[in-house]
Structure formats: structure tokens, C-alpha cells
Amino acid sequence: MGIAESLRVERAPAPIRSRVLDNLRQAILEHKLVPGQRLIERELVELTGVSRTSIREALRELAAEGLVTTIPNKGTVVAEVSVKEARQLYQVRSALEGLAGRLFVENASPAQRRALASALRAVERAAAKGPAAMLAAKDKFYDVLFEGGGNEALRSMAGTLHARINLLRSMSLSRPGRPAESLAELGEIVAAVTANDADAAAKACSHHAESAGMAGFSALAEQAGG
Amino acid sequence: MGIAESLRVERAPAPIRSRVLDNLRQAILEHKLVPGQRLIERELVELTGVSRTSIREALRELAAEGLVTTIPNKGTVVAEVSVKEARQLYQVRSALEGLAGRLFVENASPAQRRALASALRAVERAAAKGPAAMLAAKDKFYDVLFEGGGNEALRSMAGTLHARINLLRSMSLSRPGRPAESLAELGEIVAAVTANDADAAAKACSHHAESAGMAGFSALAEQAGG
DNA sequence: CAGCGTATGATCATCATACAATGTGATCGC
DNA sequence: GCGATCACATTGTATGATGATCATACGCTG
Numbered sequence: 487m488g489i490a491e492s493l494r495v496e497r498a499p500a501p502i503r504s505r506v507l508d509n510l511r512q513a514i515l516e517h518k519l520v521p522g523q524r525l526i527e528r529e530l531v532e533l534t535g536v537s538r539t540s541i542r543e544a545l546r547e548l549a550a551e552g553l554v555t556t557i558p559n560k561g562t563v564v565a566e567v568s569v570k571e572a573r574q575l576y577q578v579r580s581a582l583e584g585l586a587g588r589l590f591v592e593n594a595s596p597a598q599r600r601a602l603a604s605a606l607r608a609v610e611r612a613a614a615k616g617p618a619a620m621l622a623a624k625d626k627f628y629d630v631l632f633e634g635g636g637n638e639a640l641r642s643m644a645g646t647l648h649a650r651i652n653l654l655r656s657m658s659l660s661r662p663g664r665p666a667e668s669l670a671e672l673g674e675i676v677a678a679v680t681a682n683d684a685d686a687a688a689k690a691c692s693h694h695a696e697s698a699g700m701a702g703f704s705a706l707a708e709q710a711g712g
Numbered sequence: 713m714g715i716a717e718s719l720r721v722e723r724a725p726a727p728i729r730s731r732v733l734d735n736l737r738q739a740i741l742e743h744k745l746v747p748g749q750r751l752i753e754r755e756l757v758e759l760t761g762v763s764r765t766s767i768r769e770a771l772r773e774l775a776a777e778g779l780v781t782t783i784p785n786k787g788t789v790v791a792e793v794s795v796k797e798a799r800q801l802y803q804v805r806s807a808l809e810g811l812a813g814r815l816f817v818e819n820a821s822p823a824q825r826r827a828l829a830s831a832l833r834a835v836e837r838a839a840a841k842g843p844a845a846m847l848a849a850k851d852k853f854y855d856v857l858f859e860g861g862g863n864e865a866l867r868s869m870a871g872t873l874h875a876r877i878n879l880l881r882s883m884s885l886s887r888p889g890r891p892a893e894s895l896a897e898l899g900e901i902v903a904a905v906t907a908n909d910a911d912a913a914a915k916a917c918s919h920h921a922e923s924a925g926m927a928g929f930s931a932l933a934e935q936a937g938g
Numbered sequence: 939c940a941g942c943g944t945a946t947g948a949t950c951a952t953c954a955t956a957c958a959a960t961g962t963g964a965t966c967g968c
Numbered sequence: 969g970c971g972a973t974c975a976c977a978t979t980g981t982a983t984g985a986t987g988a989t990c991a992t993a994c995g996c997t998g
Contacts, residue, residue: 501784501950502951503951519940528977536952536953537952538954539768539953540953543769544770546770547772547773547776550777559959560959560978571864571865573863578808578866581811582804585804633975637800637803639800640800642806643934698850729982754948754949760955764982766980782950785988787949787950862976
């Protein structure tokens, strides 16, 4: 870090509404607030200790991100994602991740390529420790992937997409055999990257996203059927 | 339109902040508010006749859409899009439109396919009337395309993307020869759709978006160079 | 006159409060 | 039981106040 960065004082003490926004977003992602749950402004005021103004502005941003739904004169609820919508979101996600893979091959530095391979090994290790650990490691893997692609807009859109998909809780349920399958797919991504084959990387990333969606949907179907 | 739709009465008298939001968005898209321009809350209050509360909430949503930038304690300005960012946005757009093309082939009804061909002819006619008319006709073409794909999430994401790209004014500048080129590309899309070839449609859509971006950038470069 | 500190005004950030509009559920009368 | 009516909860909008931050202008000092 150069002297310029080391001396810079964090000039933005994060406005209160941003912190409220972050907290709410986090709570939704972690399913502490479940889809369909009402978000009553007065209660949020009491819980957070900030004014209604700030709460409402945070809710407007969440609404724009698609994480909550506001019904006029009725209130705000954590967004509910139908199976149909989730399918659509997965299609978009697949397209975006395909692009991410391509951009990584085209733009990533050698260090970033090594980091990706290393992230893959971390996922392998985490796979043994259960789904939660694997999920976290996979998030890291994708962090590296998007970082290396160098497209900030892509990263942010994929992020909000990921959050919305996450609303459909059961999607993260894993079917027996899925973790191994998933690992193999990530391996293909790294292989394509190593081979410097952008088309293959795009296809591998896109395929992984699609495949993850499929797995979630069949888990959902089994659930509904059983 | 069926009887259900024709009798439906608009049950939600659009909250004031939504109308403010729509108006501001529109104004930004039409470049009545130019990038970098400050949006002073007090002035907006006077212009619109609504309270600061509503104005601020609308600004928060615009910020989440990426159309304005809010600097804490300093104010809100219409977002400025750098050339680098625009390049990134175009990459994403290209990926999304590729998906749109594929989905159209897979899901569009015969009527929608006819509508697409018809929209293409409308673009051809409009091309003679100048860039503005052609732009509008092209928007219609894309409306049909996204509609036929049946993916609402994709449509909405592509929409906000389009809006953000639009912020870089000069991108819509046309180079000599570009309109004809553009028409040819749209023709390829329709051809692929007619042939029922999803891969080709995806490639054609993606290529058109990419090509449009390229044209904009070279126009930009010439401008900077001259 | 260059550099520094201060005064000043503009603007935003947050809060408290108020009231209207709307939706919801309970109560009452039949 | 059933519909009308009323009370309550909640959101939508407005208003005024206070403090923080930033940009600018101004004047002082060496």
C-alpha cells in the first residue's frame, strides 16, 4: 500500500440509512427475515433505533434491488420468489456467469489465475465439512472469478441476482451426489482457464450455473412430490 | 385484450413518489437532465410541488438503479458513465441480449414471431426517416424480442442496463454506414428466428449488441481525436 | 503575494411530529 | 349467519428543526 492510501482517512462514516440497508439485506440473505414476512416500519424503528425516514429510504433501495416488495397502502414484505421467477433468474445468472468465465480468461492476471485454482482447492477441502462450508468456499471462488474478469457492473448485477435467487430457500438444498457434481464442474472451469480457452470457460461457467439451478429445481420437485 | 383486463380498474393510484420516480427517470433518459447535473432536493421540491420525503425516496430508488450518484453530505447528481464503465455495460448487455435471442426462439408464439418480422420491417422504414425514428423503431423491435422470450427478470435487467448505457450520450451517435450495418444485423436475428435456430439467434443478438457498442466507441474516439 | 485560518452559505442527514388515506378486523344490529 | 359500521393499525405525505459537511470568499500574516 502506498503512502497515499495509508494516509487517506475514511471520509464516509457510512450514512445511517446505508447501515440500515446493509443490516436488512444481510438479514434477508441469512433468512433471518423470511420471504413473505411483513416489515412494519414502526417495528423496524424500534429494532434499529433510527427514525422512520431512514428506515423508509432503506426500504426503497431494497425494493429497487428486488429483495422486498412494497404494496401501496399495505406495506412492505420480504420478496417472495416463485418457482417460475427463480427459473428466469437462473437463466439470466447462467448467461452472466458465462460472460464472467470468458472475461476471466481474457483479463485475469497470472496471480488471479493461481488464486482461482487455489480457491478451487479450498472448495474441495470445504466440501468435506458440509454444505454450509462448501457454500462459503464457493462464494470465495466466485469472488475471485468476478474479480479477475474486471467487470464491476457484471459483478454487481450478478450479486443482486444471487441475492434474489437466494430468496427461494429450498434452492440451496443439495441433492445426494450434487456436491461432487458441482466440484467437477468447477474443475472444468479451472481447466478451461488454465488452457486459456475463453469459449470453454464461458461454457463451463454457464453450464455450472444452469446445472445448479436444475439441481435446486429437482430438489424442489421431490419436496413437493413427497 | 380479454374482458378481465378491459374491466380491471387501476387499483393503485400510483403513490406520489412513484410518479416522481418515473418523471425523473424519463427526464434522465431524454437527457433533459444531463450527467453530472446536480439534483438539489429543494429545487426538486419546488419543481414538483411534493415534499422532500417523496423526493428523497425517489432519489434512493434511482440511485439503486444506477441512474444517479449520491455523495453523502454533498448531494445527488445524474450519474456519469465513463468510457470504461460503458464498455463493461456493453459486455453485459451483449450477454443478456444473446440470452434474449435464444429464449425467443425457444418460447415465442407464432404471432410473436410474425410481430418480430413486422418490427424489423418497421425499422427498415424508419431508417429512412433519420436516426431518432430508427432508434424508436429499434426499441419496439427489442420490446417484441424480450416479450417473446417470456423472461421478465431479463427484460427488466436489460432495461436498466439500457438506461445506464444511454447516459453516455455520444454512444447513440451514428457513424456513416452504421444504420445499414445495424439493419443487416437485425435481419440476421430474424433469419435465425425464422430458421428456429436458437444458437444462431443468440449469436446474432449478442453480435448486434457488441457491434453497436463498437460503433459507439469508434464514434467516441473520432470525436476525441478530431 | 502566497499560504493559512476563519466566516459564511448551501446542502444534505437525520429526527420528531402530525395528519390524511387506506386497509383490516371486530362489533353491532338484524 | 350476514352485512353495515366503526375502531385501529399502518402506510403516505408533509413540515419544521437541528447538526454535519462542504465549497467559497475573505482577510490576516509573514
